[in-house]
Amino acid sequence: MENRIHDSRTRVTLLEHGLENVNSTDFPGAYNGYDDTWNQRKFEKNFRVDVVKMGDDELEFDMIGIDAAIANAFRRILLSEVPTMAIEKVYIYNNTSIIQDEVLSHRLGLIPIKADPRLFEYRSDGDTEGTAEDTIEFQLKVKCTKNSHAKDTTDPDELYKDHKVTTKHFKWIPVGKQSEIFKEGDIRPVNDDILIAKLRPGQELDLKLRCVKGLGKDHAKFSPVATASYRLLPEITLLQPVVNHLAEKLKNCFSPGVIEIKKVNGQNTADVKSARHDTCSREVFRHDDLKDLVRLSRVRDHFIFSVESTGVLPPDILVTEAVRVLMGKCRTFLTELSEASGAT
Amino acid sequence: MEKKRLLEVIETDNEDETCRTFVLHGEDHTLGNSLRYIIMKNPEVQFCGYSIPHPSENKINFRIQTNGAIATDVLKKGLTDLYHACDHVLKTFEVGINNYKKQGFPSDVEMASVDT
Secondary structure (H helix, E strand, O other): OOOOOOOOHHEEEEOOOOEEOOOOOOOOOOOOOOOOOOHHHHHHHEEEEEEEOOOOOOEEEEEEOOOOOHHHHHHHHHHHHHHHHEEEEEEEEEEOOOOOOOHHHHOOOOOOOOOOOOHHHOOOOOOOOOOOOOEEEEEEEEOOOOOOOOOOOOHHHEEEEEOOOEEHHHHEEEOOHHHHOOOOOOOOEEOOOOOEOOOOOEEEEEEEEEEEEOOOOOOOOOEEEEEEEEEEEEEEOOOOOOEEHHHHHHHHOOOOOOOEEEEEEEEEEEEEHHHHHHOOOOOOHHHHOOOEEEEEEEEEEEEEEEEEEEEOOOHHHHHHHHHHHHHHHHHHHHHHHHHHHHHH | OOOOOOEEOOOOOOOOOOEEEEEEEOOOOOHHHHHHHHHHHHOEEEEEEEOOOOOOOEEEEEEEOOOOOHHHHHHHHHHHHHHHHHHHHHHHHHHHHHHHHHHHOOOOOHHHHHOO
């Protein structure tokens, strides 16, 4: 009984058809003999973060001992509430390419801009001009010409000069005193090989690009992540020893590396090697001879986060920024509350 | 000119301070659900829930009913608890990242997946 309660509190169970114990139920009054009151000390004792893998643009880490409500808030903030800089206005002085102005502008908007958003302010309402504190400016001026040295070829790379407009052609124009604060290379597109348009001799682009600070909930171009997601840690329990041909069959029901076969007392016995790598496909429940031998579940408070940055900021900085955004929300409403009570 | 309030309290006829509906402007499930979780962890609370009255209005209605505590205080405690929880998450995360950077390999992940 004790075990069953503990199980329903801490595990999400995967059944043949559907799931069990999906929602968190650890609230005061729900269970006899459990103290579910929020306790910062207890939380600090159980909470853990383990970094699994970190690269320049991607991060995988485990966040253990927190509820889905809060973990999900971090994920949602990563997607839509961590600010970045992106092109918002495109001033078109000349566009004789076959790409229409509005399509071109849209393409430009989606280009990730490497500039630390923490060093910039949001542009205030109604301000169309912008200042050095809230605006980044680029110039994109490209004209395609014939290559007079090319002969006997149909390759456009040799026939024409500058026929592919890429982010490499961006030229940063410092606004105000920006050139004193930032070095050349501090502010640039993240990638310099993004194709924007293709030109033919005589066609040209002459554009001024203005970037502002914004949030992903306003437009996806401001989102700092390619993806940010989490999954719960899978758990596989073998309810009784699985041997010989059944062991082999069981192994094949899971992703490679999840089940291993060991020799125990001269018998080939199945053993769970790494439940973490399982996809939770539930294939095992399709076999009548196996389905009563295993229990599949997921650990309710063990989140395997995966964050992939667009390159604007390193992924670990994005996560810390996301946590700070949630703290900022709390603080905003705390001040609102104290102002409201002060007024009455 | 007064700046727009982010927090509103829905007016009620009765003087009962244990029940309140707050309107949090500019918020959604992100703050709504995490705050609801923390507030429901408070044993004084009888009911806590939120709704998004209309998907195109950027606000949530946040309801608190208690067994006697003042609803506004419960909200304040919830926000403070959530703030401190986040603060600890932030510190722990930074320690975890620093350890990883120092060692260049994961700390104890293999162990972590076994002892849960």
